[in-house]
Amino acid sequence: MHRSRLGGFIIDCLGEDLDGAAEFWSQALGLPRRRDKATEDAGYIKLEMPSGEMDIEVQRVDHPSRVHLDIEADDIPAEVARLEKLGARKIAEIKGWVVMAAPTGHRFCVVRAQSKDFDKNANSWE
Numbered sequence: 272m273h274r275s276r277l278g279g280f281i282i283d284c285l286g287e288d289l290d291g292a293a294e295f296w297s298q299a300l301g302l303p304r305r306r307d308k309a310t311e312d313a314g315y316i317k318l319e320m321p322s323g324e325m326d327i328e329v330q331r332v333d334h335p336s337r338v339h340l341d342i343e344a345d346d347i348p349a350e351v352a353r354l355e356k357l358g359a360r361k362i363a364e365i366k367g368w369v370v371m372a373a374p375t376g377h378r379f380c381v382v383r384a385q386s387k388d389f390d391k392n393a394n395s396w397e
Contacts, residue, residue: 274393275350278343278386279326285336289316293329302327323388339377341368343384345393350381353396 284292293316297304302318310317314331326341344350351361351369358374368382384393 272395272397273344273346273349273353274384274389274395275342275344275353275381276386276389276393277325278341278382278384279328281339281341281380282327282329283332283334283337283339284329285332285334287331289314289329289331292316292331293318296327296329300327326386337378339379341380341382343382343386343389343393345384345389347381347383349396354381 282292282296286292289311293304296302297318300318302320305317305319307317310328316329318327318329320327342350342354347367347369351371354371355361359371362370362372362378364370368380370378370380372378386392
């Protein structure tokens with residue numbers, strides 16, 4: 272048995288101006304930026320969400336801009352296998368997470384469980 276849940280949304284932004292992209296989305300969504308040098312150096316800027324809510328991040332990418340979602344899991348290989356049985360396909364394994372595509376073509380990632388309320392709100396799968 273493993274557990275998973277929707278972890279959040281990632282706003283993929285093509286281009287070098289991650290700071291400008293994060294500023295736009297911060298203002299558009301009314302969410303302050305959470306300053307974190309380590310994540311910014313890695314190409315991410317987090318937006319500050321109220322405690323217990325999903326994660327929203329702005330990410331610098333080298334593919335066309337889009338929004339994707341993250342599914343967090345306590346057992347990434349088991350979650351990937353479950354999703355493949357539903358028709359998703361694995362695109363790539365990157366830095367400990369897996370990029371997948373739904374049968375509809377929508378991209379999403381399976382990432383390690385990290386939400387504070389994961390244990391309380393995750394779905395259990397056989």
